[in-house]
Amino acid sequence: SQTIHQWPATLVQPVGSPLSLECTVEGTSNPNLYWYRQAAGRGLQLLFYSVGIGQISSEVPQNLSASRPQDRQFILSSKKLLLSDSGFYLCAWSSISQGEQYFGPGTRLTVT
Amino acid sequence: AQKVTQAQTEISVVEKEDVTLDCVYETRDTTYYLFWYKQPPSGELVFLIRRNSFDEQNEISGRYSWNFQKSTSSFNFTITASQVVDSAVYFCALSNQAGTALIFGKGTTLSVSS
Numbered sequence: 146s147q148t149i150h151q152w153p154a155t156l157v158q159p160v161g162s163p164l165s166l167e168c169t170v171e172g173t174s175n176p177n178l179y180w181y182r183q184a185a186g187r188g189l190q191l192l193f194y195s196v197g198i199g200q201i202s203s204e205v206p207q208n209l210s211a212s213r214p215q216d217r218q219f220i221l222s223s224k225k226l227l228l229s230d231s232g233f234y235l236c237a238w239s240s241i242s243q244g245e246q247y248f249g250p251g252t253r254l255t256v257t
Numbered sequence: 258a259q260k261v262t263q264a265q266t267e268i269s270v271v272e273k274e275d276v277t278l279d280c281v282y283e284t285r286d287t288t289y290y291l292f293w294y295k296q297p298p299s300g301e302l303v304f305l306i307r308r309n310s311f312d313e314q315n316e317i318s319g320r321y322s323w324n325f326q327k328s329t330s331s332f333n334f335t336i337t338a339s340q341v342v343d344s345a346v347y348f349c350a351l352s353n354q355a356g357t358a359l360i361f362g363k364g365t366t367l368s369v370s371s
Contacts, residue, residue: 188364191358191359233300235302244292244307244309244352244354244357245307246304246359247304248294248303250299250300250301251300253300
């Protein structure tokens with residue numbers, strides 16, 4: 146069966162510090178991968194998605210970036226965090242043929 | 258443009274009551290997919306159901322049932338005999354192609370009290 150991992154689970158970072166969130170998927174090959182952010186008020190916003198290694202599409206211009214160095218690894222980064230980057234970050238995967246996405250446990254980021 | 262509207266922000270019911278969560282969608286595509294997800298207090302989104310645009314059959318899974326009506330662009334979710342464990346935020350979502358990004362509604366917070 147497939148599983149998706151995210152770490153860390155929680156993170157408190159000062160403004161201006163760098164960020165690296167990692168997501169890995171097990172039990173499947175060539176998944177589509179996604180990063181979402183859920184700010185207070187619970188709306189989910191798609192940040193990035195990837196259909197393959199090195200292929201990243203950005204949905205919202207911001208100071209965040211994403212990379213996919215391996216087939217089942219997806220990384221969300223920032224060089225300098227802003228207060229507005231606080232939120233709940235969720236990674237998800239889907240297969241090419243199926244529409245549903247399966248989500249990881251999420252990372253709760255607080256920028257102070 | 259694609260859009261999902263969940264007009265009910267919060268719903269409170271007492272255990273054993275039936276409750277329906279509304280979802281209205283907008284899309285110009287003739288082929289699309291609709292989803293429901295549950296987000297319990299732990300935060301992880303749990304996939305509940307996917308429905309393809311060409312399949313308007315309603316579906317029942319235990320206490321859960323879904324009513325898909327293309328004529329009104331709605332995909333409503335009913336929980337029968339609600340339980341405290343059903344308390345969560347429920348999201349409706351839409352995509353125009355398998356394997357692409359989901360457009361989420363803002364969610365409905367369901368509180369079930371004993």
